Amino acid sequence: xxxxxxxxxxxxxxxxxxxxxxxxxxxxxxxxxxxxxxxxxxxxxxxxxxxxxxxxxxxxxxxxxxxxxxxxxxxxxxxxxxxxxxxxxxxxxxxxxxxxxxxxxxxxxxxxxxxxxxxxxxxxxxxxxxxxxxxxxxxxxxxxxxxxxxxxxxxxxxxxxxxxxxxxxxxxx
Numbered sequence: 001x002x003x004x005x006x007x008x009x010x011x012x013x014x015x016x017x018x019x020x021x022x023x024x025x026x027x028x029x030x031x032x033x034x035x036x037x038x039x040x041x042x043x044x045x046x047x048x049x050x051x052x053x054x055x056x057x058x059x060x061x062x063x064x065x066x067x068x069x070x071x072x073x074x075x076x077x078x079x080x081x082x083x084x085x086x087x088x089x090x091x092x093x094x095x096x097x098x099x100x101x102x103x104x105x106x107x108x109x110x111x112x113x114x115x116x117x118x119x120x121x122x123x124x125x126x127x128x129x130x131x132x133x134x135x136x137x138x139x140x141x142x143x144x145x146x147x148x149x150x151x152x153x154x155x156x157x158x159x160x161x162x163x164x165x166x167x168x169x170x171x172x173x
Contacts, residue, residue, distance in 0.1 A: 001105050001119050002132040004038075005086040006067045006139040006160055007112035008105040008119040010128060011038070013096060020101055026127045029108045035101040036069050036080035036145075040093040045081050048099050050074045055170050056148040062169035065090070067139060067160035071147040082143055088134045104142060114140050 001010050010026060012019035014037060024031055039045055042060055045052065051073040052060065059070060065085035071078050081099070084090060093100055104112040105119035105128075113119035116133035125131075144159035146166055153170050155163050 001116065001123070001128045001130065002089055002092055002102070003086060003116070003134040003137050004084045004089050004102075004139075005137065006084070006141060006143050007114055007137050008116060009038070009089075009102040010105040010119070010123060011092075011100045011102040013098065014101040015098060023101060023103065026123050027103060027106075027108050029103070034078075034080060035103045036082055037099040038089065038093055038102040039081060039083050039099045040090040042083060044093075044099050045072075048074065048079070048081070050079065050081055053148060053151055055151050055153060058172055059146065059148065059153075059166065059169055062172075063161055063166075067141070067143040068166070069143045069145040069157075069159075071145060071156060073149065078147065078149070080145060086134075086137075088132070092132065112140075112142055113137075 012023040056072050064083040069080045069082040071080045106112050106122040113122050114137045116131050141160040144161040145157035147154040147156050
């Protein structure tokens with residue numbers, strides 16, 4: 001479990017299927033719902049196989065690091081990526097040498113956790129191997145999730161960045 005600028009998250013190394021399976025179990029999340037990947041730098045998206053078109057690059061330039069999750073083509077489908085605006089989180093990601101699968105540290109359908117204590121209560125201390133407590137998450141609002149495909153955007157979840165800001169940044173250029 002680790003903090004971000006939005007809410008606390010629970011993380012797993014996506015290169016380890018057992019870790020990702022445990023993440024789904026701890027969250028009580030359907031395996032049909034993808035878990036976003038957090039990167040320390042934009043360059044890690046290419047390493048993970050993500051393809052960013054001009055619109056996705058404009059959105060990344062406007063809002064990263066920050067509370068925007070971009071769902072972009074990756075391999076045979078789509079994956080969500082985010083570069084958090086929280087140095088503690090990015091430092092952990094850098095140390096792992098890869099993107100991390102991270103989702104909010106709460107049971108699916110429950111309110112997100114803003115503190116490590118809230119996350120521990122929500123997920124159960126025995127279900128998480130490591131708790132990184134960096135104080136309350138300053139934002140408290142989950143990231144905005146935007147799918148970008150063929151130069152078009154679709155807001156999948158309202159969040160910390162307003163729809164008008166997203167549409168304006170996508171159209172700029």
